[in-house]
């Protein structure tokens with residue numbers, strides 16, 4: 018009997034890079050089950066929406082996208098909608114009432130079964146399970162440019178910051194084994210990936226749950242030994258988890274970008290303690306001094322939160338002073354979001370929205386000056402850059418778009434380059450112009 022052809026499926030991935038990796042794994046899983054994949058939802062009969070839910074704003078975006086596709090389904094443009102990931106994980110059955118046009122809800126805990134659940138929904142019989150060994154990394158269809166990939170080394174978080182829903186959504190820290198991570202990194206290298214961006218909720222805590230003696234520094238050394246991988250970048254390290262081993266791993270391996278993304282959230286002791294951040298202002302200063310002493314060229318990225326309950330004017334002013342003294346190279350900031358079910362949501366002294374917005378604006382204006390100063394210091398210097406592509410994606414722009422080692426994909430700026438190179442090349446370039454986020458430069462040595 019001929020099996021009827023399976024419908025084309027498209028994914029929409031909302032939220033962070035960790036969710037993007039989940040999307041890439043689910044795409045591969047359903048492709049292996051015979052579903053053609055479209056990159057444009059307009060070309061698909063089935064749409065899978067991978068949602069984010071850790072902030073009210075993120076939930077609102079997820080609701081908007083689901084409503085848009087419910088409307089399209091009503092108009093006959095889409096046959097079925099599946100909603101997966103953090104939103105159903107957090108909210109469960111409540112969503113059935115809100116969105117009656119959704120055919121399938123799959124929380125994170127069932128994402129690995131997406132292909133069978135889609136088969137059941139669409140009336141296809143069960144398939145023989147794929148043979149896997151416990152070490153086999155889940156296959157992925159990369160949606161990033163082919164030379165760069167995220168590598169998720171752990172899931173969940175044990176830190177219990179008082180404002181954060183993530184431990185409730187993603188559960189406690191579960192580190193992948195080093196064998197499985199290294200195997201996946203080798204496979205990515207064979208697929209042409211040159212840049213690995215290590216991610217997790219707190220990558221510096223990797224291995225703690227397994228009492229792994231090698232720790233993150235040992236894992237990074239193993240990854241550095243893989244042929245084809247040229248750049249390794251460490252993203253999302255809780256400052257209280259960063260140890261000398263991690264600093265040494267960044268300092269002493271030439272493949273590791275001299276870059277740390279360590280969200281500090283605030284600088285003031287009362288706020289840090291109320292956030293349950295396990296580190297003090299002095300602890301942060303001492304950590305940053307040690308990192309800069311060992312790796313003078315380090316680019317530090319952080320995230321700050323303004324308008325946390327009880328944050329006084331004086332505490333906010335001291336946060337600005339702290340930023341002005343430390344001068345982070347890159348910085349993202351958020352307004353505190355009162356998330357039901359978190360410890361901070363029940364604190365009495367919530368800050369009015371307008372004041373939160375004013376504080377965010379002042380903080381970002383200060384950082385724009387700091388970033389410009391930092392970027393301007395690069396003018397005239399020779400940097401290494403990886404070419405991501407062309408400005409118009411069609412290969413006929415006069416300039417190329419790249420990133421230097423101190424620019425992570427998606428969250429940092431870019432370098433716009435004049436010269437001869439192809440996407441995926443790693444080139445040397447001289448920086449000619451700097452703005453608060455982006456750089457411009459000329460390629461001095463062609464790529465490899």
Ligand code: SF4
Pocket residue numbers: 174175176177178181182183184218219255
């Ligand atoms: S370390 Fe990050 S993910 Fe973990 S609880 Fe704190 S804010 Fe949430």
